[in-house]
Amino acid sequence: MIKSATSLKRLILMVVIVLLSAFTVNAQYFGQNRVRYKNEKFKVLQTPHFELYYYLKNEKMVKKFAEDAETWYKMHQEVFRDTFFKKNPIILYNNHPDFQQTTALQGEVGVGTGGVTEAFKNRVIMPVMELNNQTRHVLGHELVHAFQYHILLEKDSMGLENISQIPLWMIEGMAEYLSVGKVDAFTSMWMRDALLNRDIPSLKDLTNSNKYFPYRYGQAFWTFIGSRYGDTTIVPPV
Numbered sequence: 001m002i003k004s005a006t007s008l009k010r011l012i013l014m015v016v017i018v019l020l021s022a023f024t025v026n027a028q029y030f031g032q033n034r035v036r037y038k039n040e041k042f043k044v045l046q047t048p049h050f051e052l053y054y055y056l057k058n059e060k061m062v063k064k065f066a067e068d069a070e071t072w073y074k075m076h077q078e079v080f081r082d083t084f085f086k087k088n089p090i091i092l093y094n095n096h097p098d099f100q101q102t103t104a105l106q107g108e109v110g111v112g113t114g115g116v117t118e119a120f121k122n123r124v125i126m127p128v129m130e131l132n133n134q135t136r137h138v139l140g141h142e143l144v145h146a147f148q149y150h151i152l153l154e155k156d157s158m159g160l161e162n163i164s165q166i167p168l169w170m171i172e173g174m175a176e177y178l179s180v181g182k183v184d185a186f187t188s189m190w191m192r193d194a195l196l197n198r199d200i201p202s203l204k205d206l207t208n209s210n211k212y213f214p215y216r217y218g219q220a221f222w223t224f225i226g227s228r229y230g231d232t233t234i235v236p237p238v
């Protein structure tokens with residue numbers, strides 16, 4: 001979730017408007033976007049690099065999730081050559097409907113949103129998916145974003161506004177490539193289709209047109225770079 005200064009101003013304005021109208025309308029709510037239907041008690045599990053907030057009853061599943069987070073950390077760390085000195089928070093919801101009601105985020109969480117990573121806190125917020133490999137994939141994908149934000153905001157001191165200028169195919173394609181890998185039947189199918197239709201976009205097309213789904217084409221781009229030049233080219237040594 002990327003928040004700019006203007007949206008903050010807008011938010012303040014909105015709160016002010018709501019406050020003003022609260023005087024005229026009795027039953028006016030403000031300050032909270034979503035109704036929290038269940039007041040779940042979150043527990044915390046500490047791992048070497050993460051602080052996992054969860055309320056899953058299945059402790060075995062929680063342990064597996066925490067192990068996966070550490071495995072992803074090691075894999076991504078090799079590519080990004082970056083270390084988190086502060087533990088990265090992860091908020092895990094039991095299912096998608098619970099995740100959609102999260103009060104940790106402002107704005108709507110859509111049905112199609114698998115997970116969210118917040119820029120400054122590097123906090124990953126996601127549900128347990130229907131299949132274990134989906135959960136593992138969303139976690140791996142979101143943790144790529146955590147590394148991206150960390151390296152760009154803290155090591156590169158880039159502003160949030162500049163980050164939002166980076167094309168989606170670079171950001172999302174990288175998250176897909178590093179969480180799915182080189183061999184992916186789904187993306188291959190997209191690429192075969194593009195080839196058959198003689199519609200292979202240039203990087204300029206990818207950047208300027210929303211005709212090309214950034215996740216798939218971006219993944220194909222990074223697969224090419226990773227296969228040809230090695231994954232260490234993704235984040236060049238300083």
Ligand SMILES: [Zn+2]
Nearest residue numbers: 141145172175
């Ligand atoms: Zn993403």
